[in-house]
Amino acid sequence: MNIDQGGHRMEREYSVQAFISVSQEMSEDEFWDTFIIDFVEQNSWYFGGGLHERKARKEFEIDGCISVEDHITYEVFYNKLMAFIKSQNWHLSMKVDEIIDGYYINEDGTKGKHVFDSTGYTVETGGETLKKILFGIRALAIILGAVWLLSLNKEK
Numbered sequence: 001m002n003i004d005q006g007g008h009r010m011e012r013e014y015s016v017q018a019f020i021s022v023s024q025e026m027s028e029d030e031f032w033d034t035f036i037i038d039f040v041e042q043n044s045w046y047f048g049g050g051l052h053e054r055k056a057r058k059e060f061e062i063d064g065c066i067s068v069e070d071h072i073t074y075e076v077f078y079n080k081l082m083a084f085i086k087s088q089n090w091h092l093s094m095k096v097d098e099i100i101d102g103y104y105i106n107e108d109g110t111k112g113k114h115v116f117d118s119t120g121y122t123v124e125t126g127g128e129t130l131k132k133i134l135f136g137i138r139a140l141a142i143i144l145g146a147v148w149l150l151s152l153n154k155e156k
């Protein structure tokens with residue numbers, strides 16, 4: 001659990017695994033400053049995790065958690081993240097899981113596995129809504145990737 005500067009408890013986290021494609025001119029430092037300072041810190045949130053640059057395709061891999069205030073729902077977090085990504089003209093594929101007090105949250109709102117019990121990027125759940133959301137995110141990522149590749153071909 002994190003405590004923000006105002007003394008508020010930050011009990012809710014969102015696990016984010018993402019590949020974000022950016023312009024060829026953006027350095028790793030610029031991406032870090034834009035994503036962490038302009039997005040995470042301006043929302044008074046915290047990021048813990050890793051960032052890795054993949055130079056061949058000029059994309060950054062994010063693998064970490066963003067700690068938010070307890071009242072920030074998945075929908076609010078997701079919408080803010082997507083609006084920010086869109087405002088930067090970035091393209092992404094990602095997976096986001098809600099975590100409260102160290103436990104993944106199942107689709108029905110109950111606690112799932114503890115984060116240290118999970119292996120890889122898989123969250124086991126029987127929730128149909130979560131499966132649909134993840135399918136939608138994957139489909140969106142495929143579509144965004146295809147659009148991005150088409151735009152690269154048009155530039156040549």
